[in-house]
Amino acid sequence: MIWNEKFECLPLKDLKNIQSERLVKTVEYVYKNSNFYKTNLEKHGITPKDIKNIDDIKKLPMTEKENLRDNYPFGLFSMPLDKIAEIHVSSGTTGNPTVVGYSKEDVELWAEVMARTLCCAGGKPGDMVQVSYGYGLFTGGLGVHYGALKAGMTIIPCSSGQTQRQLKIMQDFKPRILTCTPSYALFMVDDAKEMKIDCKKSSWEIGLFGAEPWSNAMRKEIEDIWNISATDIYGLSEIIGPGVAQECTFKDGLHLYSDVFYPEVLDAKTEKDTKEGTPGVLVITHLTKTGMPLIRYKTRDIVTIRYEKCKCGRTSPRISKVLGRTDDMIIVRGINVFPSQIEHVLLTIEETQPHYQLIVDREEGGLDTLEVLVEIKEEFFSDEVKQLNKISEKIKRQIESVLGVGVKVHLVEPKTVARFEGKAKRVIDKRKL
Numbered sequence: 001m002i003w004n005e006k007f008e009c010l011p012l013k014d015l016k017n018i019q020s021e022r023l024v025k026t027v028e029y030v031y032k033n034s035n036f037y038k039t040n041l042e043k044h045g046i047t048p049k050d051i052k053n054i055d056d057i058k059k060l061p062m063t064e065k066e067n068l069r070d071n072y073p074f075g076l077f078s079m080p081l082d083k084i085a086e087i088h089v090s091s092g093t094t095g096n097p098t099v100v101g102y103s104k105e106d107v108e109l110w111a112e113v114m115a116r117t118l119c120c121a122g123g124k125p126g127d128m129v130q131v132s133y134g135y136g137l138f139t140g141g142l143g144v145h146y147g148a149l150k151a152g153m154t155i156i157p158c159s160s161g162q163t164q165r166q167l168k169i170m171q172d173f174k175p176r177i178l179t180c181t182p183s184y185a186l187f188m189v190d191d192a193k194e195m196k197i198d199c200k201k202s203s204w205e206i207g208l209f210g211a212e213p214w215s216n217a218m219r220k221e222i223e224d225i226w227n228i229s230a231t232d233i234y235g236l237s238e239i240i241g242p243g244v245a246q247e248c249t250f251k252d253g254l255h256l257y258s259d260v261f262y263p264e265v266l267d268a269k270t271e272k273d274t275k276e277g278t279p280g281v282l283v284i285t286h287l288t289k290t291g292m293p294l295i296r297y298k299t300r301d302i303v304t305i306r307y308e309k310c311k312c313g314r315t316s317p318r319i320s321k322v323l324g325r326t327d328d329m330i331i332v333r334g335i336n337v338f339p340s341q342i343e344h345v346l347l348t349i350e351e352t353q354p355h356y357q358l359i360v361d362r363e364e365g366g367l368d369t370l371e372v373l374v375e376i377k378e379e380f381f382s383d384e385v386k387q388l389n390k391i392s393e394k395i396k397r398q399i400e401s402v403l404g405v406g407v408k409v410h411l412v413e414p415k416t417v418a419r420f421e422g423k424a425k426r427v428i429d430k431r432k433l
C-alpha cells in the first residue's frame, strides 16, 4: 500500500511547485533563526529574496559535516533549546560527534516518512514489526518505532543484541517485518543454527535493512537464508535518521521523499548535476524541518538518481543503493576500492562466508598492501594446506580481476572474523595517511 498517496504520487509539476514554495520558506526561516546560515548566506552575497523557486537552490552554499562538528553541540539549531523535542548523536571517527536536534514537528515528520517507508517495503497497518536496530542516541531504533506507531503496526522494540532472545521472540510472536542492519541479519544465522531453528521457516516476510552499504549479492544471500523479501532503507541522522528513502516491492531503486527532502546528485569535483544514472554525491536540502534544517547538506554517499515514474505508482525520484562513500572509499596504490566490490566477489564464491575484513597497510618501500580476511564455510574447511591454497588462489584471482590491484587473501576458520551487531567495520587501515 501507499501510505501517503497525495504526496508520494504527486504529478511532477505539482511536486516542483511544492518544492519551490517550501524552499523559499526554509531559506527565509534559517536566515531569520540560524546565526550560522545568516552569516554563511551573507558571506556568499545571498539574501532570501534571491531564492524564488527550487531552481535557485544552485545559488545556495553547501553545508558540510565539518560545519556541524565545528559548531558543536547546538550551533546549527534554528530553534531555542527549550523548543527542541529530541536530540540524537552520531559518533564521528575523529573529533566531535554530530549532534542533531528535532522539533516536535520534526519528530512528527519522522513518523510520517517512516510510515511511508514501512508501507513502501510492503508493510501494512496491523503488521507486527521487530525493531532490531539499536535504540538510543543512534537514530535507527526510534525512527522505525515512530513510523510503525503512526502506521498502526504492532512494535516489538528489541533493539540490537541478545540474539538468541531475538530469535525466540521471532519464533513465538511471529512478527512479519524485521528491521536491522544487513550484517546483523546474517549474524543471526549462526545463533539460529545453534538453536536448531529452520531459518527458511522464519515468520519474517519483509526486511528493511540499512545503516551500512550492502550489495545485491548480499540481498540474495539474506533472502535465501531467511525466506524473506529484503529491501534497502536509506537514511542518515543529519537528515532525519532512517526514512529518507526506501525500496518499494519492485526493488528498482529507493524512493526518496522529495516533497520534504530535496535531492541533488552532484559530480564530486565540479559540484554540477551529474547526468541521470551517473554516480555522484548525494546532497540533500530540508524543505520542512524546523529544529535543525540543513541547506544542501553533502551526505558523502555516492548514488545515482532517476526521475521516471515507478511501476508502483510513486513519482518520487529513485536513488540507487549507496555505491560507496566519498570518505570510506579506500585508495590502494592509486586505485579506488570499495568494500562492496570485494563483498560482491566473495558472495559468488561457493566456499566462503560473507564475513570478511580488509586490512590495508604500507610496506617499508611505500607500497600499499591489501589483505582480505575471508571466512570459509564449515563444510569446506580442511586441514589440508593444498586444498585451502586452491580456494584462496581462486578468491585472489577473482578479486584481482575486479579491482585491478593485487591482494593477499587470508582464509580463516568459520566464526573467527569479528561480528558486528551494529555497523560492520570492514576496513582496518593501518597506513599513516
Ligand SMILES: [Zn+2]
Pocket (backbone or CB within 6 Å): 248, 249, 250, 255, 310, 311, 312, 313, 314
Ligand atoms: Zn516504486
